[in-house]
Amino acid sequence: MRQLNIEVKENAYPIYIEDDILFHLSFYIQQIYSHKKIYIITDDIVEKLYLNVIQNSLKEYEVESVIVPHGEASKSIEMYTKVIQELLDKDIRRNELLLSLGGGVIGDLCGFVAATLYRGLPYVNVPTSLLSQMDSSIGGKTGIDFSCRKNIIGCFKQPSMVLIDPKVLHTLPKREWNNGMGELIKHAVIGNPKLLEALKSKPAIEEEMIYQSLCVKKEVVEKDVFDTKERMLLNFGHTFGHAIELEKNLKHGEAVGLGMLMVLRFGIDLGITPIACYDEVKEILKLYELPFEEPEYKTYLKEIAKDKKNLAGTIQVVLLKNIGNAYLYPLKESNLKELIK
DSSP states (O other), X not given: OEEEEEOXXXXXXXXXXXXXXXXXHHHHHTTTOOSSEEEEEEEHHHIIIIIHHHHHHTTTSEEEEEEEOSSGGGSSHHHHHHHHHHHHHTTOOTTOEEEEEESHHHHHHHHHHHHHGGGOOOEEEEEOSHHIIIIITSSOXXXXXXXXXXXXXXXXXXXXXXXXXXXXXXXXXXXXXXXHHHHHHHHHHHHOHHHHHHHTTOOOOOHHHHHHHHHHHHHHHHHOTTSSSGGGGGGTTHHHHHHHHTTTTOOHHXXXXXXXXXXXXXXXXXXXXXXXXXHHHHHHHHHTTOOOOOOOGGGGHHHHTTSTTEETTEEEEEEEEETTEEEEEEEEGGGHHHHHO
């Protein structure tokens, strides 16, 4: 078992990474929750795989569940209001606990519900995909998609606890597993060259690999909870990735992988990024069967001006000086026309 503590002023919380943790959730939840009812939000695929296991693991509690369709389409205003209505119909009260059981979509949706219903409910995150286990389940970002833009409506809401069971990864479809590798590779590229080197031998993704990936995110989240400075480094590959994800019907990790190549090419053209970095990242994307033929980044320079991280006309694009050495490059909207030429 590995443990991390996210030390943020607003709400410090523990992360436990342990094989078969799903079978003894009560042991952990009792440490932070003293009421009797728990409301699980999950999707129709995870429901069939793990809902009974979770309910049996929480026998000390009265457990209700809300099931939504799987997939990105559930991160919508319509699904958000439907979930809220169903929870109210089940007579949820302020300070009762939500439990997010699923991948990144469920984590984002449940977190946003937790942040807004009754102006805030506690929630525990039990991520079941690789993408959510080593990335999106921590850090407090929640959100839904709107007007063809990823996570454009949302807020920061820290979970009370994150419980990670690496064994559930064995039930992931191959594309979902590869999807998670996109973000794991990103963490290695920006903050852990040794992890990137280890990934080249295609090791099993178990407790230690998830722990190493989360350590990269922990370091920047603790410095910058609200994503205005250092935490923006985690957006490596996302500026272009978000621009193509919905348009090209890509999984998030697939889009981030291509977005990394696009921004590396951008850095090469600016004379900042060595070509060797592009080649190394492209080879590891191939190794993990992620898309590696990236669109022309100049085509999307206008589109990235709409990114939610555009602060008063300046986009902080994450560029790479070398593997493990990322930094923020301020790109002004007024300079985009010149770059597009």
